[in-house]
Ligand code: ADP
């Protein structure tokens with residue numbers, strides 16, 4: 001087959017332009033991206049070979065190789081992993097399948113600072129293209145394990161790429177970068193330098209579970225030096241916490257999550273006994289933009305005895321903890337486990353229970369040890385966690401203990417139910433809340449008047465899920481959760497002694513008026529009552545305790561029910 005030239009898809013071209021004229025200050029990370037792709041390819045091959053005995057592939061010495069040629073000014077990243085077929089190269093490297101790309105490009109253009117751009121690049125998985133930050137030409141030679149023919153792809157990143165088939169390509173993939181001249185003022189280092197390459201691998205890829213070897217380094221006499229393994233390959237999750245530095249944990253987090261910021265919290269769990277496993281989990285410091293979309297990818301990877309099995313393992317944590325990233329390495333599972341099996345497995349369910357409790361107890365300690373960190377956590381993930389109040393009755397108490405809410409006491413600060421109950425007024429039996437779309441709409445609600453007047457604290461709930469969980473939960477420590485916008489609320493003498501005495505007198509006085517109103521409004525309302533909940537407004541509409549609130553009503557209507 002002759003060499004054919006193709007055009008990059010529009011989005012891919014835009015992305016390449018951004019890479020070439022990079023806004024990205026830290027160009028070193030191109031190597032992290034290429035090593036990470038190589039590592040993925042090795043994981044995939046090992047798994048494929050385990051699942052298919054007949055796969056004609058060599059898995060005897062899986063590794064990553066880096067080769068520097070100073071004279072030619074090239075750097076090659078080579079793996080003997082799964083490789084790609086001709087079609088796959090066109091699909092995976094020539095286009096950007098990720099549906100978030102358009103959004104990515106928009107955000108990238110808006111990202112003011114380099115740090116913002118950096119994180120976005122990782123988040124959207126455009127790793128391979130980062131090679132064009134440091135190279136003016138990239139050649140990729142690949143052969144898919146089990147196939148005979150290989151493929152060569154080349155591009156200068158300027159709108160087109162070429163593809164040709166190759167007869168004698170080794171299994172796996174090699175990516176050769178023809179390096180741009182070094183320009184230290186623009187963070188473009190000499191990437192043909194042995195020292196620099198060692199530094200980058202140590203920094204970003206030390207924990208990669210495959211050996212990363214440096215070859216082709218020439219000594220004084222022109223002899224190639226023997227291969228040297230640059231990374232320690234230490235599985236951080238299997239080591240005790242005092243042996244591992246905070247930085248090492250953070251690099252692993254960044255590798256798994258594609259986030260460039262440090263995690264908020266690192267959680268380690270080593271379970272011994274009949275079903276042994278190790279877990280290293282991370283709470284991110286920011287909620288990802290797609291957390292509430294249907295195809296949100298979870299972040300927990302499953303390993304079995306150090307062998308990578310799958311990303312995005314949904315069986316390990318409940319949906320309301322889907323933002324948690326990390327690694328779980330189980331010792332006694334079959335390497336052949338599938339997602340379906342995992343969903344059924346008794347041990348996995350036990351693991352899920354234990355991991356869930358561990359995450360919730362870490363949040364609890366964060367609350368007592370580091371209020372500021374907890375506040376960040378709850379701001380970013382509180383909305384998701386509240387889903388658990390509805391779906392996970394086993395952990396309801398643990399969730400209620402770490403939940404906090406905006407309140408009429410104080411502007412910014414949130415309050416836990418425990419704190420609320422502790423400062424309840426004498427004679428107050430219930431926990432009062434109001435739901436609404438925003439703090440402003442709630443604050444101006446006529447329902448608030450009497451509560452404000454009497455200094456009774458009201459929780460201000462503005463997430464759509466709030467309406468659902470308050471119903472599901474019903475009470476906290478024997479105190480009913482009561483909406484101030486529903487049913488009859490008798491504030492009686494709470495916070496106001498005189499009110500109680502006056503009530504009977506008022507009822508007599510207004511009986512005539514109420515009767516008349518009831519008749520006139522018969523079509524529109526169920527009932528007209530004298531209320532203690534207003535102080536300034538003459539009247540307000542109230543739902544029956546059992547009715548849907550207006551917000552829920554419109555939510556269900558929007559869902560077509
Ligand atoms: P991501 O790694 O986030 O998917 P990349 O741009 O880094 O995005 O890579 C795009 C795709 O190209 C990968 O998902 C993978 O399918 C393929 N790929 C890249 N490098 C390799 C490699 N060394 N071996 C096999 N496939 C690769």
Ligand code: MG
Nearest residue numbers: 033037127128
């Ligand atoms: Mg990648």
